[in-house]
Amino acid sequence: MKRIRLLALGLVAISATAWGPAASGPPLPVLFQSAPGRFEVAAVDVGGAQRVVAQATEAWQLLAGPLALPEAFPSPVFVRLIPSKEWAEPVPFRVFVEVGGVVSVRVRWDATTPEPFVRRALVQGLLMRQAVARHGVNERLAAPLWLEQACVGWWRTRAEPALLDALKQSTAGRSPPALDRLLTWRRGETEPVELSDGAVWLLTFLRSEAGRPQEWSAFLQRLLGGEAPDVALAASFPSRFENARERELWWQTGWHHLRRARTLPGLEAAESRAELADLARFVVLREGGDVVMTLRDLLGQAGDPVVADELTRRATALNRVLPAVHPFYRNAALSFGELLAGRNKLAERRESLWTAFEADWRDANELAAASAAALDAIELSR
Numbered sequence: 001m002k003r004i005r006l007l008a009l010g011l012v013a014i015s016a017t018a019w020g021p022a023a024s025g026p027p028l029p030v031l032f033q034s035a036p037g038r039f040e041v042a043a044v045d046v047g048g049a050q051r052v053v054a055q056a057t058e059a060w061q062l063l064a065g066p067l068a069l070p071e072a073f074p075s076p077v078f079v080r081l082i083p084s085k086e087w088a089e090p091v092p093f094r095v096f097v098e099v100g101g102v103v104s105v106r107v108r109w110d111a112t113t114p115e116p117f118v119r120r121a122l123v124q125g126l127l128m129r130q131a132v133a134r135h136g137v138n139e140r141l142a143a144p145l146w147l148e149q150a151c152v153g154w155w156r157t158r159a160e161p162a163l164l165d166a167l168k169q170s171t172a173g174r175s176p177p178a179l180d181r182l183l184t185w186r187r188g189e190t191e192p193v194e195l196s197d198g199a200v201w202l203l204t205f206l207r208s209e210a211g212r213p214q215e216w217s218a219f220l221q222r223l224l225g226g227e228a229p230d231v232a233l234a235a236s237f238p239s240r241f242e243n244a245r246e247r248e249l250w251w252q253t254g255w256h257h258l259r260r261a262r263t264l265p266g267l268e269a270a271e272s273r274a275e276l277a278d279l280a281r282f283v284v285l286r287e288g289g290d291v292v293m294t295l296r297d298l299l300g301q302a303g304d305p306v307v308a309d310e311l312t313r314r315a316t317a318l319n320r321v322l323p324a325v326h327p328f329y330r331n332a333a334l335s336f337g338e339l340l341a342g343r344n345k346l347a348e349r350r351e352s353l354w355t356a357f358e359a360d361w362r363d364a365n366e367l368a369a370a371s372a373a374a375l376d377a378i379e380l381s382r
Contacts, residue, residue: 030042040076048111059123067151070133092107140225153203177198182202205255
C-alpha cells in the first residue's frame with residue numbers, strides 16, 4: 001500500500017504500516033508532521049497521533065502572532081506519545097531541550113488523556129523552541145508558567161470564540177490577581193483558576209498596550225531568556241509606570257477595560273484566508289514526490305475510508321472556526337461547508353458546489369485587497 005500524506009490543517013505524514021494488516025511483534029510507531037520545521041508527532045496510536053497533529057497545527061496558526069513565530073524552525077518540536085503503561089513519570093508530560101537545541105515533548109498517552117494536558121505540552125514545547133531559537137541552548141532558558149497558561153487560554157478562546165464570552169462572565173466582579181503574583185507564578189505551586197484566567201487577560205493586555213510591535217516582542221524575548229519579569233517589563237514597556245504601585249494600577253485598569261469590552265476574538269482577513277486555504281489544500285505523497293491536490297480533486301475519492309475520515313475532520317475544524325471568520329470570508333466559509341457536506345453527492349452536484357465556493361473565495365479576496373488598498377491610501381494621506 002502506498003503512503004499517503006495529507007495536509008490536515010497542515011502537513012500530515014502517515015506510514016503505510018499503520019493501515020496495513022497487523023504485523024507480528026510490537027506495533028511500529030508512525031510519524032506525523034504538521035509542517036516542515038514546526039511539529040513532528042510520533043506514536044503507536046495512529047488515531048491519537050492524528051488528533052495531536054491537528055491540535056499542533058491549530059496551535060501554531062493561533063499562536064504565531066502572540067509568540068512572533070517564524071515561518072518554520074530549523075528543526076521541529078518533536079512530540080512523542082508514550083503509552084500510559086510505559087509511563088513512569090509523576091507528571092503527564094515532560095519537555096526537554098537536548099543537545100544541539102532539539103526540543104522534545106513526551107506525553108503520557110491513552111484514550112482518556114485530557115485535551116488540556118496535550119495543549120499545555122504543545123505550548124510549553126513551542127515556548128522552549130522559540131527560546132532556543134532566540135537565545136541558543138543555555139541554563140537560563142525559561143517558559144514561564146503564566147505565559148504557558150496564557151497561550152493555552154488564548155488558543156482556546158480563539159479556536160472557540162464563545163469561550164471568550166464565558167471567560168468574561170466567569171471573571172465578572174472578580175478582582176484581578178496581583179501582577180507580581182502572576183509574573184512570579186512557578187511550576188509546582190497550586191494552579192487556581194483565578195491565576196489561569198488572569199494570565200489570559202495579562203497576555204491580551206500587554207499585546208494591546210504595546211505602542212510598537214517591538215515592545216511586546218522585546219518583553220517576550222527577555223522572558224524566554226530567563227530575565228526577571230519585573231526587570232523585563234520595565235525595560236520593554238518604558239514610561240508606563242515609575243514604581244510598583246503605578247505598575248499595579250496600570251495592570252488593574254487594563255484588566256477591567258479588556259474584560260468589559262464588547263468584542264469577540266474574530267480572525268483578521270489574512271488569518272481567515274490562511275485558515276480556509278489550509279483546509280482546502282491536500283498534499284499526496286507519490287513515487288515521484290509530493291503532489292498538491294485541491295479539495296475538488298479529492299472529493300472524487302470520498303469513498304476511500306482514509307479520505308472520508310480526513311474530510312470529516314476538516315468539516316469539524318471548519319465548524320469550530322466558522323464563528324470567528326472575518327466578514328469578508330464568511331460567504332466563502334459557508335459555501336466551503338456546503339461543499340464538504342455534499343461530498344457524497346453526484347459529480348454534477350459536487351461541481352456546482354465547487355463553482356459556488358470558488359466564486360465566493362474570489363469575491364472575498366477581491367474585497368480584502370480593496371479594503372487593504374483603501375486603508376493604505378488613508379494612511380499615506382495623513
